Amino acid sequence: MTAEQHPSQQLDDLVHQRVRLGILAVLAQGDRADFTFLKDRLDLTDGNLSRHLQVLEEAGYVAITKTFEGRRTRTWVVATKAGRKAFGEHLAALQQIIDLATGDAS
Amino acid sequence: MESTNDPQIDIDEARRLLAAADDLQAEARREMAAHGWQWFLVWAPICLGAAISALTPIAGWYWLVGVPVGIGGTIAVSNRTHERSGVHRHASGYWWIALAMTVINFGASAVLADEVIVVVVWVVFGFGFTGFAILERQPGAAALFAMLAVAVGIAGPLVENTFSLYVVTGVVFAVAMVGVAVGIRSMGAPA
Numbered sequence: 001m002t003a004e005q006h007p008s009q010q011l012d013d014l015v016h017q018r019v020r021l022g023i024l025a026v027l028a029q030g031d032r033a034d035f036t037f038l039k040d041r042l043d044l045t046d047g048n049l050s051r052h053l054q055v056l057e058e059a060g061y062v063a064i065t066k067t068f069e070g071r072r073t074r075t076w077v078v079a080t081k082a083g084r085k086a087f088g089e090h091l092a093a094l095q096q097i098i099d100l101a102t103g104d105a106s
Numbered sequence: 107m108e109s110t111n112d113p114q115i116d117i118d119e120a121r122r123l124l125a126a127a128d129d130l131q132a133e134a135r136r137e138m139a140a141h142g143w144q145w146f147l148v149w150a151p152i153c154l155g156a157a158i159s160a161l162t163p164i165a166g167w168y169w170l171v172g173v174p175v176g177i178g179g180t181i182a183v184s185n186r187t188h189e190r191s192g193v194h195r196h197a198s199g200y201w202w203i204a205l206a207m208t209v210i211n212f213g214a215s216a217v218l219a220d221e222v223i224v225v226v227v228w229v230v231f232g233f234g235f236t237g238f239a240i241l242e243r244q245p246g247a248a249a250l251f252a253m254l255a256v257a258v259g260i261a262g263p264l265v266e267n268t269f270s271l272y273v274v275t276g277v278v279f280a281v282a283m284v285g286v287a288v289g290i291r292s293m294g295a296p297a
Contacts, residue, residue, distance in 0.1 A: 022126060022127065025128075025131050025134070026133070028131060029131050029134035029243075031194065033193040036192065037192025038192075041130060041133055069189065091124065094120040094123055095120075097117060097120045098120050098121060
């Protein structure tokens with residue numbers, strides 16, 4: 001097998017990072033996720049999560065919106081179509097890597 | 107798309123990442139399920155009320171109250187879900203389904219005979235509840251409501267007493283809604 005054919009070539013560096021993969025995993029289930037929910041589930045600080053979101057936003061994988069509920073501002077993160085596609089392809093590539101290594105590839 | 111330069115991704119790393127993604131998706135589903143059950147509980151008493159009201163003089167105008175209550179409940183649940191849930195779907199799908207059920211049923215009641223409309227109303231609600239279940243990503247519940255809707259649609263022309271069918275179906279729908287709500291809620295309970 002050549003390096004070009006290896007499924008690892010389909011891995012997206014932006015998505016491959018553990019936290020960013022986690023963000024997209026949560027967003028794959030719902031239409032949008034609360035900043036605090038993501039921070040708690042991924043066990044991150046505000047700054048750390050913000051940096052990862054910024055990377056994803058610059059890649060066009062997520063969009064960030066704010067809503068006002070009384071005096072409180074809530075930050076919502078939404079996966080874009082490109083983000084959902086990148087996440088799906090990344091999972092498929094990871095699965096292919098496992099299948100190839102374990103001889104399950106069809 | 108950026109690609110990694112290292113073709114030899116560690117298989118253990120791939121497994122870890124997939125497992126972590128699975129866990130987080132499951133957590134997101136649990137978070138949504140912790141609130142999503144309420145949609146179904148809103149409509150259960152309305153279905154039961156329809157069955158009970160059929161035995162009383164208020165049967166004729168029950169839905170004039172029942173439907174606005176259902177829609178009001180749907181909006182209230184969507185607001186509550188919006189406030190409390192950390193991850194959720196847009197509520198517009200639920201509103202559209204509730205609106206479609208209302209328009210179709212009231213429209214049908216204006217043009218169809220009473221013995222037909224008592225069947226049509228449950229077919230419409232059955233498919234509406236199927237839509238709710240699809241929005242909640244609950245394929246089992248969606249299949250259940252779709253089957254109930256089809257069963258009522260098939261039974262309607264076959265039974266002589268559609269009034270009894272109306273009453274029984276109302277109770278069956280109410281019980282099914284409560285069962286689905288309890289099932290979804292238990293899914294959302296912390297492990």
